[in-house]
Amino acid sequence: MGITLGLIGHGEVGGIFGRGLLGKDGVDAVWAWDLRFADAATGEAARAAAERDGLRVAGSMQELCSHADLLISAVTASSTLAVAEEAARHARAGSRLLDLNSASPGTKQRAAAALEAVGVAYVEAGVMTSVPPYGIRVPMLLGGAHAEALAATLCGWGMDVRAVSDRLGVASAIKMSRSIMIKGLEALVIESYATARRYGVEEHVLPTLRETFPQIDWDRQGAYFFSRVVQHGKRRAEEMREAAQTVREAGFEPLMASAIAAKQDWVATQAREGLFDGIDASSDWQAYADRLIGRR
Known part of the structure; x- marks a missing residue:
C-alpha cells in the first residue's frame, strides 16, 4: 500500500511539488488544500489549476488531513505556525508533516510541539535555494x-535531501543564516544599482565590482x-522577518535582517502598485532601476 500526500498550499512551490x-x-495520490480554494473570487480558478496539475482537490484542511499519510506544508513564512496548529486539529495520529x-x-x-502533541511526526526542511530551476x-x-x-523516502522519489540533525531548529538555522546573506545581497544590489543609475555613475561602479569579484556577472x-524581488518581494520580506526572529533567538539585535525585510517589502509594494508593469524576467536591471528613479 502506497502513501497519500497532502499539500497544504498550492502556490508556486506547492504546485511544483505536487506535479x-x-x-x-x-x-498513491496527491491531494491539495489552499485557502484560495474557498475564496468566492479565486476559488474556481484555483481549484481548476490544481486539477490541471492532476491533483485531487480537498474542500478543507480537515478533508485534506483525513486522506494524507504525509502532509507537506508549503505556505508563506508568516503562516507557518498557524497552519501547523490547524493541521494538528485534524491530522491523523501516525501521519507525518514535512x-x-x-x-x-x-x-x-x-x-512541531503542536503536531507531535497529537501523534503527528514533524520534520523541518531548510530549502536551500530557489525551487523553480530545480523542481523537486x-x-x-x-x-x-x-x-x-x-529523507530515505524522499530520496527514493528522486529528491535531493539530507538529514542534518535529529534536533529541531538546526536545518532552519542553516537556512535562515543563508537567507540573511542572499536576500541581503538582493537588497544591496537594488539600492546600490538604483542609486548609481540615478547619479549616472553605474559605468564606474560595476567595473569595480567585477574587479573585486570577477566570478560574478554583475x-x-x-x-x-x-x-x-519584484516578483516575490512580499514572500521574501516575510522570510526575512523570520530571519530577523532567528537573529533575536540567537541573542542579537537583527539590524540587518530587519532592514532587508523592509527593502524587500518596499519593492513589493511598488510592484503591487504597478510600477514595474511591462517589465519581465528578460529585462535588464536598468529597466527596473529607471522605474524606481522615475516613480511619482
Whole structure:
C-alpha cells in the first residue's frame, strides 16, 4: 500500500511539488488544500489549476488531513505556525508533516510541539535555494527525530535531501543564516544599482565590482535580483522577518535582517502598485532601476 500526500498550499512551490511527486513509485495520490480554494473570487480558478496539475482537490484542511499519510506544508513564512496548529486539529495520529516553510528555529519548534502533541511526526526542511530551476530536486536539509527516515523516502522519489540533525531548529538555522546573506545581497544590489543609475555613475561602479569579484556577472546577476524581488518581494520580506526572529533567538539585535525585510517589502509594494508593469524576467536591471528613479 502506497502513501497519500497532502499539500497544504498550492502556490508556486506547492504546485511544483505536487506535479513532481504525482506518479512516483509508492505515491498513491496527491491531494491539495489552499485557502484560495474557498475564496468566492479565486476559488474556481484555483481549484481548476490544481486539477490541471492532476491533483485531487480537498474542500478543507480537515478533508485534506483525513486522506494524507504525509502532509507537506508549503505556505508563506508568516503562516507557518498557524497552519501547523490547524493541521494538528485534524491530522491523523501516525501521519507525518514535512514543513518546507522559511521560518525561524523557534517557530519550527512551536509548530512541531503542536503536531507531535497529537501523534503527528514533524520534520523541518531548510530549502536551500530557489525551487523553480530545480523542481523537486531542489537541495533541502531535514531536521528532527524523524528526519533520517523521511529523507530515505524522499530520496527514493528522486529528491535531493539530507538529514542534518535529529534536533529541531538546526536545518532552519542553516537556512535562515543563508537567507540573511542572499536576500541581503538582493537588497544591496537594488539600492546600490538604483542609486548609481540615478547619479549616472553605474559605468564606474560595476567595473569595480567585477574587479573585486570577477566570478560574478554583475549585470546579469543584478537583473536576476531585481526580477526576483519584484516578483516575490512580499514572500521574501516575510522570510526575512523570520530571519530577523532567528537573529533575536540567537541573542542579537537583527539590524540587518530587519532592514532587508523592509527593502524587500518596499519593492513589493511598488510592484503591487504597478510600477514595474511591462517589465519581465528578460529585462535588464536598468529597466527596473529607471522605474524606481522615475516613480511619482
